Amino acid sequence: MELKDIKAVYFVGAGGIGMSAIARYFLKKGLVVAGYDKTPSTLTRQLEKEGMLIHYEEDINQIPHACKQSQSCLVIYTPAIPQEHQELCFFRENGFEIQKRAQVLGTLTRQHKGLCVAGTHGKTTTSTMCAHIMHQSHLDCNAFLGGISKNYGTNYILSDSDFVVIEADEFDRSFHWLSPFMTVITSTDPDHLDIYGTKEAYLESFRHYTELIQPQGALIIHRGLEMKENLPEGVRRYDYALNEGDFHADNIRIENGEITFDFISPVESVKNVRLGQPIPINIENAIAAMAMAQLAGCTAEELRYGIQTYRGVDRRFDFKIKNDKLVFLSDYAHHPKEIYQSAKSIKELYKNRKITAIFQPHLYTRTRDFYKDFADALSQLDEVILTEIYPAREQPIPGVTSQLIYDNLRPGIEKQIIRKDEVLELLKQRTFDVLIVLGAGDLDNQVPQMTQILNSKL
Structure with missing residues (x-):
């Protein structure tokens, strides 16, 4: 139809x-x-x-x-x-x-010029950044996003533009319904192995996705990914990374809570780009978002203004309290690589402060497959508090609990396991310096109460 x-x-x-x-x-x-x-x-x-x-x-x-x-x-x-x-x-x-919803989004990518963002992680932030740049530019856009944009208080943007920005979800191979005009691929670290079975099947799914890009379109892929693309004739290929690639950052300055960099591009470089949400991990996300928006036709000034005025996404490095006494934030990170990047960013921002994470693992299968990687990522921090696994769509797996992560945390790290319903009481009893809530489950529902408790003690 x-x-x-x-x-x-x-x-x-x-x-x-x-x-x-x-x-x-x-x-x-x-x-x-x-x-x-x-x-x-x-x-x-x-x-x-x-x-x-x-x-x-x-x-x-x-x-x-x-x-x-x-x-x-x-x-x-x-x-x-x-x-x-x-x-x-x-x-x-x-x-x-x-x-299904994914089929409808596929229809929209055939009726409009689809600017899609795929990848194991980074896709919500990158697609929301790109949508904001496009919406405030002379091109405008429609957008269907995987999180609530803080700029707009919603997960969609509607306009009469010919462009539509879409988060391309690999879960259940949903992104195979799409026909992107251009796409970013941020990462291909294996995930959803309950669906795919093997890493090879996961990577093959991304390879097939690249076959769906429209002729005269473009692929903007993170440098060094394990996947091998298979592009239709006429599709342009670009790569990007933090310090190298067709698109990259130069002259990065992190000082006084601000991040500024020069955007290096084969089309037109843009000097002195200031991140509106100054988090180190967002430099790469901004490079990818700016690259796609620039290839779509945004000007240098529109790129600079869009990134400077970007305010972030709910539950993505979402600061609730930020002062000299206490920093409290929540982050949707639920894959080991996401947690690694999240922990790395918060350590860069708060070098001399004690950082505590409360982590609610998401899915029994993901915990079973990656518990050692979760432990390695969390071990960058000073203290780790684990809750029980959030099951989502799954039934329990014998022997798979948060204890697997706990047992593999580095020696000497402060650590404990508590029930989710004990978290609020713990916050009443304890003081923290920098506290981050991690995970994609329902613990985030308690963040407003946590914020209230922590604020009352300041």
């Missing part, structure tokens, strides 16, 4: 953050947008205010008339919805076009 043929869109599972961005895209296009979700939330209530029709019981009779026309209604579902769901069965049995 072509976008021009769609008159209504129905969401089976409307309340997810990724689904809501697509719902808003179609609302802006003036279509009938409706859907089902299991429970009301702040997000679904906001969507209702914006014009989406949502109900909260499995009930075919509550599906609007416009969404019962198979020739003009697109159905979008989340895999979290059971296949036997009454409404999903109705659409399946009546010949509706039914797509």
Whole structure:
């Protein structure tokens, strides 16, 4: 079904953050947008205010008339919805076009010029940076992001631009639905081995992704990755890294909490770029984002202004308290390489202060596969407090607990394991110098209460 043929869109599972961005895209296009979700939330209530029709019981009779026309209604579902769901069965049995979120994003990359960012880590920050640069430039863009941009308070940007910035997710091979005009690949450290099975299959998935780039497009790949791309004829190839590559940084200055560098580019170099979110790991992310925006047509001044005014992403190196007495932040890092980079950055920023991490491991399979790497990454810090594993979609695996990480931390490091429900009490009893909460689970839900507790003691 072509976008021009769609008159209504129905969401089976409307309340997810990724689904809501697509719902808003179609609302802006003036279509009938409706859907089902299991429970009301702040997000679904906001969507209702914006014009989406949502109900909260499995009930075919509550599906609007416009969404019962198979020739003009697109159905979008989340895999979290059971296949036997009454409404999903109705659409399946009546010949509706039914797509996953990733398929819809793929359609958008064929209708627009898709600027995509893939990689094991760094993709949310890099895509959000690129979207901000593009949105405040003369080109503008649409964007569907994997986190809440602090500049916009949302995970989407909608405009009449021909460009769309998309975070290309490798989980479940979702990014194979895309047809990028240009793409950045930030990293290919193996992850999601519960899906892929082997490192080789993971790398092959990225190789196939590069085959999907449109002719006359471009690949911007981090130098030194293990994967081997396979580019269609006519696709330009560039590489980047911190200090080398077609795109890189020079004259890096880190002082008084500010980071400034020169952006070196084969198109046009840009001097004195100041990071709006001054974190060392963001230098490379900025290089990749600026490279793609520049190749799309942004000017040197638009690149400089975009990076200077970038404010970050919720849960990505997200400072909650920052003063001489205490620094407290949360970070979504949940892969060993992410934690390594996060720990490295915070050590560079706070060289002479004691750094404590509270880490909630994410997934039994990931802990089983990488517990030694987690321990090595966390061992850069002065103190590590572990909680139980967040299971997400998984069942427990015998013998796989946080103890595996604990036992492999470097000798001499301060360490303990506590339950997640003991964290707030620990913060009431202890004092900290620099404290970071790490992980992609639900411990982050307690960060507002943690902030309140820590602030009350200052």
